[in-house]
Amino acid sequence: DQQVKQNSPSLSVQEGRISILNCDYTNSMFDYFLWYKKYPAEGPTFLISISSIKDKNEDGRFTVFLNKSAKHLSLHIVPSQPGDSAVYFCAASSIQGAQKLVFGQGTRLTINP
Amino acid sequence: DVKVTQSSRYLVKRTGEKVFLECVQDMDHENMFWYRQDPGLGLRLIYFSYDVKMKEKGDIPEGYSVSREKKERFSLILESASTNQTSMYLCASSPSPGTGNSPLHFGYGTRLTVT
Numbered sequence: 001d002q003q004v005k006q007n008s009p010s011l012s013v014q015e016g017r018i019s020i021l022n023c024d025y026t027n028s029m030f031d032y033f034l035w036y037k038k039y040p041a042e043g044p045t046f047l048i049s050i051s052s053i054k055d056k057n058e059d060g061r062f063t064v065f066l067n068k069s070a071k072h073l074s075l076h077i078v079p080s081q082p083g084d085s086a087v088y089f090c091a092a093s094s095i096q097g098a099q100k101l102v103f104g105q106g107t108r109l110t111i112n113p
Numbered sequence: 114d115v116k117v118t119q120s121s122r123y124l125v126k127r128t129g130e131k132v133f134l135e136c137v138q139d140m141d142h143e144n145m146f147w148y149r150q151d152p153g154l155g156l157r158l159i160y161f162s163y164d165v166k167m168k169e170k171g172d173i174p175e176g177y178s179v180s181r182e183k184k185e186r187f188s189l190i191l192e193s194a195s196t197n198q199t200s201m202y203l204c205a206s207s208p209s210p211g212t213g214n215s216p217l218h219f220g221y222g223t224r225l226t227v228t
Contacts, residue, residue: 043203043221044203044219046217049216089156091156
Protein backbone atom coordinates (compact mmCIF):
# COMPACT_ATOMS: atom_id res chain seq x y z
CA ASP A 1 0.00 0.00 0.00
CA GLN A 2 1.79 3.09 -1.30
CA GLN A 3 0.91 5.91 1.09
CA VAL A 4 3.02 8.45 -0.80
CA LYS A 5 2.86 8.41 -4.57
CA GLN A 6 4.82 10.17 -7.27
CA ASN A 7 3.03 9.19 -10.42
CA SER A 8 5.52 10.65 -12.88
CA PRO A 9 8.68 8.52 -13.07
CA SER A 10 10.41 11.13 -15.18
CA LEU A 11 10.18 14.76 -16.26
CA SER A 12 12.13 16.70 -18.86
CA VAL A 13 12.30 20.51 -18.72
CA GLN A 14 14.12 23.18 -20.68
CA GLU A 15 16.79 25.14 -18.83
CA GLY A 16 15.37 28.38 -17.45
CA ARG A 17 11.78 27.15 -17.42
CA ILE A 18 9.76 26.02 -14.42
CA SER A 19 9.91 22.41 -13.19
CA ILE A 20 6.87 21.13 -11.32
CA LEU A 21 7.10 17.83 -9.47
CA ASN A 22 3.97 16.34 -7.96
CA CYS A 23 3.24 14.09 -5.02
CA ASP A 24 0.02 12.61 -3.61
CA TYR A 25 -0.56 10.99 -0.25
CA THR A 26 -3.34 8.91 1.25
CA ASN A 27 -2.72 9.05 5.01
CA SER A 28 -4.58 12.03 6.49
CA MET A 29 -2.43 11.76 9.65
CA PHE A 30 0.65 13.00 7.78
CA ASP A 31 1.52 16.45 9.07
CA TYR A 32 5.01 17.10 7.78
CA PHE A 33 6.28 16.81 4.23
CA LEU A 34 9.75 16.93 2.77
CA TRP A 35 11.50 16.84 -0.58
CA TYR A 36 14.84 15.16 -1.07
CA LYS A 37 17.14 15.30 -4.05
CA LYS A 38 19.39 12.44 -5.07
CA TYR A 39 22.29 12.34 -7.50
CA PRO A 40 23.56 8.97 -8.80
CA ALA A 41 25.91 7.16 -6.40
CA GLU A 42 25.09 9.60 -3.59
CA GLY A 43 22.64 9.55 -0.71
CA PRO A 44 19.52 11.76 -0.79
CA THR A 45 19.97 15.29 0.49
CA PHE A 46 17.26 17.35 2.14
CA LEU A 47 15.87 20.11 -0.06
CA ILE A 48 12.82 21.74 1.49
CA SER A 49 9.97 20.91 3.87
CA ILE A 50 6.51 22.09 4.82
CA SER A 51 4.33 21.65 7.87
CA SER A 52 0.62 20.92 7.48
CA ILE A 53 -0.22 24.25 9.13
CA LYS A 54 1.15 26.02 6.03
CA ASP A 55 0.22 25.84 2.38
CA LYS A 56 3.44 27.24 0.95
CA ASN A 57 7.11 27.36 1.80
CA GLU A 58 9.77 29.03 -0.27
CA ASP A 59 13.55 28.76 -0.28
CA GLY A 60 15.31 30.53 -3.12
CA ARG A 61 14.41 28.85 -6.41
CA PHE A 62 12.43 26.12 -4.64
CA THR A 63 8.82 26.40 -3.49
CA VAL A 64 6.67 23.66 -2.04
CA PHE A 65 2.88 23.92 -2.13
CA LEU A 66 0.57 21.84 0.04
CA ASN A 67 -3.11 21.24 -0.70
CA LYS A 68 -4.41 19.31 2.31
CA SER A 69 -7.94 18.85 1.02
CA ALA A 70 -6.59 17.20 -2.12
CA LYS A 71 -3.79 15.44 -0.23
CA HIS A 72 -1.38 16.79 -2.79
CA LEU A 73 1.90 18.62 -2.71
CA SER A 74 4.13 19.96 -5.41
CA LEU A 75 7.68 21.23 -5.74
CA HIS A 76 8.32 24.15 -8.08
CA ILE A 77 11.83 24.94 -9.27
CA VAL A 78 12.25 28.20 -11.11
CA PRO A 79 14.34 28.86 -13.05
CA SER A 80 15.49 25.29 -13.68
CA GLN A 81 19.24 24.77 -14.01
CA PRO A 82 21.27 21.83 -15.39
CA GLY A 83 22.50 21.04 -11.85
CA ASP A 84 18.89 20.36 -10.86
CA SER A 85 18.95 17.17 -12.91
CA ALA A 86 18.50 14.45 -10.28
CA VAL A 87 15.90 12.12 -8.78
CA TYR A 88 13.49 13.89 -6.43
CA PHE A 89 11.76 12.06 -3.62
CA CYS A 90 8.71 13.27 -1.76
CA ALA A 91 8.41 12.09 1.87
CA ALA A 92 5.88 12.43 4.67
CA SER A 93 5.70 11.81 8.39
CA SER A 94 3.22 12.06 11.25
CA ILE A 95 3.51 12.76 14.97
CA GLN A 96 2.31 9.25 15.64
CA GLY A 97 4.97 7.96 13.29
CA ALA A 98 7.66 10.00 15.06
CA GLN A 99 10.71 10.27 12.87
CA LYS A 100 9.68 7.60 10.40
CA LEU A 101 9.53 9.00 6.90
CA VAL A 102 7.45 7.40 4.18
CA PHE A 103 8.90 8.04 0.73
CA GLY A 104 7.42 8.18 -2.73
CA GLN A 105 8.84 6.31 -5.71
CA GLY A 106 10.84 9.27 -6.98
CA THR A 107 10.76 11.40 -10.14
CA ARG A 108 13.81 11.70 -12.36
CA LEU A 109 14.14 15.32 -13.48
CA THR A 110 16.25 16.12 -16.53
CA ILE A 111 17.04 19.74 -17.37
CA ASN A 112 17.90 20.19 -21.03
CA PRO A 113 20.24 23.02 -22.10
CA ASP B 114 28.10 19.26 8.80
CA VAL B 115 26.59 15.91 9.68
CA LYS B 116 28.54 13.01 8.34
CA VAL B 117 27.01 9.58 7.88
CA THR B 118 29.57 7.07 6.69
CA GLN B 119 28.79 3.69 5.23
CA SER B 120 31.67 1.25 5.26
CA SER B 121 31.41 0.13 1.62
CA ARG B 122 30.20 1.83 -1.56
CA TYR B 123 29.98 -1.45 -3.49
CA LEU B 124 29.68 -5.05 -2.34
CA VAL B 125 29.28 -8.32 -4.20
CA LYS B 126 28.23 -11.35 -2.18
CA ARG B 127 27.11 -14.87 -2.91
CA THR B 128 23.70 -16.31 -2.12
CA GLY B 129 23.59 -17.68 1.42
CA GLU B 130 26.41 -15.53 2.77
CA LYS B 131 25.97 -13.51 5.95
CA VAL B 132 26.45 -9.84 5.09
CA PHE B 133 27.24 -6.94 7.39
CA LEU B 134 26.62 -3.33 6.35
CA GLU B 135 28.10 -0.80 8.73
CA CYS B 136 27.07 2.80 9.31
CA VAL B 137 28.64 5.44 11.54
CA GLN B 138 27.41 8.98 12.24
CA ASP B 139 29.42 11.73 13.89
CA MET B 140 26.72 14.07 15.21
CA ASP B 141 25.56 12.26 18.34
CA HIS B 142 22.14 11.65 16.78
CA GLU B 143 19.72 9.45 18.69
CA ASN B 144 17.88 8.09 15.65
CA MET B 145 19.35 5.88 12.99
CA PHE B 146 17.67 4.20 10.03
CA TRP B 147 18.28 1.67 7.29
CA TYR B 148 16.45 2.05 3.97
CA ARG B 149 16.74 0.25 0.67
CA GLN B 150 16.16 1.97 -2.65
CA ASP B 151 14.81 0.08 -5.64
CA PRO B 152 13.68 1.47 -9.03
CA GLY B 153 9.99 2.26 -9.06
CA LEU B 154 9.65 1.60 -5.34
CA GLY B 155 11.44 4.58 -3.81
CA LEU B 156 13.01 4.25 -0.38
CA ARG B 157 11.58 1.62 1.95
CA LEU B 158 12.36 1.46 5.67
CA ILE B 159 13.94 -1.79 6.86
CA TYR B 160 14.77 -1.08 10.51
CA PHE B 161 15.32 1.91 12.74
CA SER B 162 16.64 2.66 16.20
CA TYR B 163 15.82 5.44 18.65
CA ASP B 164 18.59 4.65 21.09
CA VAL B 165 21.44 2.32 21.87
CA LYS B 166 20.35 -1.31 22.00
CA MET B 167 16.87 -0.35 20.80
CA LYS B 168 15.53 -1.39 17.44
CA GLU B 169 12.20 -1.40 15.70
CA LYS B 170 11.01 -3.03 12.51
CA GLY B 171 10.24 -0.88 9.55
CA ASP B 172 8.10 -1.82 6.57
CA ILE B 173 10.27 -4.60 5.11
CA PRO B 174 12.30 -6.25 7.92
CA GLU B 175 12.10 -9.83 6.62
CA GLY B 176 15.54 -11.33 6.01
CA TYR B 177 17.33 -8.55 7.92
CA SER B 178 18.44 -7.83 11.46
CA VAL B 179 20.23 -4.88 13.04
CA SER B 180 22.61 -4.10 15.85
CA ARG B 181 23.16 -0.86 17.75
CA GLU B 182 25.74 -1.41 20.47
CA LYS B 183 27.04 2.17 20.36
CA LYS B 184 25.17 5.38 19.74
CA GLU B 185 27.17 6.29 16.65
CA ARG B 186 27.04 2.89 14.93
CA PHE B 187 24.11 1.06 13.35
CA SER B 188 24.72 -2.21 11.54
CA LEU B 189 22.44 -3.99 9.09
CA ILE B 190 22.80 -7.76 8.85
CA LEU B 191 21.58 -9.97 6.04
CA GLU B 192 21.39 -13.35 7.75
CA SER B 193 21.50 -15.35 4.51
CA ALA B 194 21.79 -13.16 1.45
CA SER B 195 19.41 -13.80 -1.43
CA THR B 196 19.29 -12.37 -4.95
CA ASN B 197 16.17 -10.34 -4.14
CA GLN B 198 18.25 -8.42 -1.63
CA THR B 199 20.32 -6.93 -4.43
CA SER B 200 19.69 -3.22 -3.91
CA MET B 201 21.03 0.17 -2.85
CA TYR B 202 21.15 0.36 0.96
CA LEU B 203 21.01 3.77 2.60
CA CYS B 204 21.76 4.59 6.22
CA ALA B 205 20.43 7.79 7.79
CA SER B 206 20.46 9.57 11.13
CA SER B 207 18.54 12.38 12.80
CA PRO B 208 18.30 14.08 16.22
CA SER B 209 15.70 12.99 18.74
CA PRO B 210 12.01 13.78 18.13
CA GLY B 211 12.11 16.31 20.95
CA THR B 212 14.01 18.69 18.72
CA GLY B 213 11.20 18.82 16.22
CA ASN B 214 10.95 17.48 12.75
CA SER B 215 14.59 17.29 11.73
CA PRO B 216 15.41 16.02 8.27
CA LEU B 217 17.23 12.75 7.88
CA HIS B 218 20.90 12.89 6.96
CA PHE B 219 21.87 10.10 4.60
CA GLY B 220 25.10 8.32 3.83
CA TYR B 221 26.31 7.74 0.27
CA GLY B 222 24.76 4.31 0.14
CA THR B 223 26.03 0.77 -0.40
CA ARG B 224 25.27 -0.89 -3.71
CA LEU B 225 24.93 -4.59 -2.82
CA THR B 226 24.82 -7.27 -5.50
CA VAL B 227 23.98 -10.83 -4.49
CA THR B 228 24.88 -13.45 -7.09
